[in-house]
Amino acid sequence: MPLMKTDWDVLVEGFLGHLEELKEQGVRFLPVAPQTLAALEALSSKARPLPPPSRTRIDPAPALLLTPEKAQAAVARIEGSPVAPLVPGAANLSAVDQHTRAAAMAELRGRALVCRKCPHLAQSRKNVVFGIGDIHSPLMFVGEAPGADEDAQGEPFVGAAGQLLTRMIRAMGFSRETVYIANILKCRPDTPGQSFGNRKPTAEEMKTCAPYLLEQIGLIQPKVIVALGATAVEGLLGRREGISRLRGHFQDFRGTPVMPTYHPSYLLRSESLAVKRQVWEDMLQVLEKLNVPITEKQRNYFLKASA
Ligand code: SF4
Numbered sequence: 001m002p003l004m005k006t007d008w009d010v011l012v013e014g015f016l017g018h019l020e021e022l023k024e025q026g027v028r029f030l031p032v033a034p035q036t037l038a039a040l041e042a043l044s045s046k047a048r049p050l051p052p053p054s055r056t057r058i059d060p061a062p063a064l065l066l067t068p069e070k071a072q073a074a075v076a077r078i079e080g081s082p083v084a085p086l087v088p089g090a091a092n093l094s095a096v097d098q099h100t101r102a103a104a105m106a107e108l109r110g111r112a113l114v115c116r117k118c119p120h121l122a123q124s125r126k127n128v129v130f131g132i133g134d135i136h137s138p139l140m141f142v143g144e145a146p147g148a149d150e151d152a153q154g155e156p157f158v159g160a161a162g163q164l165l166t167r168m169i170r171a172m173g174f175s176r177e178t179v180y181i182a183n184i185l186k187c188r189p190d191t192p193g194q195s196f197g198n199r200k201p202t203a204e205e206m207k208t209c210a211p212y213l214l215e216q217i218g219l220i221q222p223k224v225i226v227a228l229g230a231t232a233v234e235g236l237l238g239r240r241e242g243i244s245r246l247r248g249h250f251q252d253f254r255g256t257p258v259m260p261t262y263h264p265s266y267l268l269r270s271e272s273l274a275v276k277r278q279v280w281e282d283m284l285q286v287l288e289k290l291n292v293p294i295t296e297k298q299r300n301y302f303l304k305a306s307a
Pocket residue numbers: 112115116117118119121122128185186187205208209
């Protein structure tokens with residue numbers, strides 16, 4: 001019988017996963033507070049397993065303990081290692097900003113992974129689906145909530161709709177690694193008495209979880225957000241007019257342009273190539289807003305078919 005994971009296991013696994021992601025993105029250094037290093041050294045020198053969280057005082061986030069001067073000094077210690085910008089939009093960020101942002105995101109992820117603010121969801125979930133991608137990206141996609149596949153894998157948009165989203169992102173000239181993808185709700189909405197199917201998050205659940213997404217957006221500071229589907233629009237903007245009326249028109253979220261469009265799962269259900277073209281036109285507007293050059297081929301996707 002498989003052993004149940006404790007919150008501590010989930011926290012450690014999630015943190016290690018996040019470090020791996022950062023490493024793949026080329027990040028080679030994270031500022032860490034001296035107190036944290038001392039605590040880690042003490043643990044490793046005693047060569048004993050980490051104690052459970054109930055008896056452990058977890059240090060505040062490294063980013064919160066760092067002063068800009070300490071972070072600058074720490075970065076200066078990296079021998080000849082100017083941190084390469086990950087995307088053109090990150091070119092204006094200093095190395096300190098990039099690493100402080102990474103540390104703050106890791107701390108936020110750590111908090112979300114052990115969150116139990118919705119006890120019924122904490123009880124039923126397999127994983128907290130925090131978000132994935134480049135935290136310096138100018139482009140962020142926001143969906144509704146994890147489904148069964150996402151809950152199982154701990155990653156947003158990995159099922160059939162996610163694969164379609166991945167193709168859309170590639171057609172735009174990006175990849176899953178160069179954008180950031182997150183959901184309004186970080187835990188799968190439970191479906192008591194049902195072994196399959198998904199349900200829409202309640203307004204209360206969305207409100208409870210919203211601070212995590214707000215912090216993610218605040219850290220990433222994307223130039224454009226794409227809201228996928230009516231629930232994402234409702235959770236982000238509080239608008240309920242219906243996605244077919246809102247799509248194609250930029251909205252404002254605290255100074256960041258938001259493009260509402262149909263959820264990829266709607267595209268999977270719809271036979272209409274005209275609907276696919278509508279979504280593509282929304283993405284062309286997003287590319288224009290990002291000042292990304294658009295090829296003739298990109299401009300013409302689904303055009304003949306939908307005429
Ligand atoms: S849905 Fe959000 S607020 Fe609710 S338990 Fe999960 S992470 Fe916490």
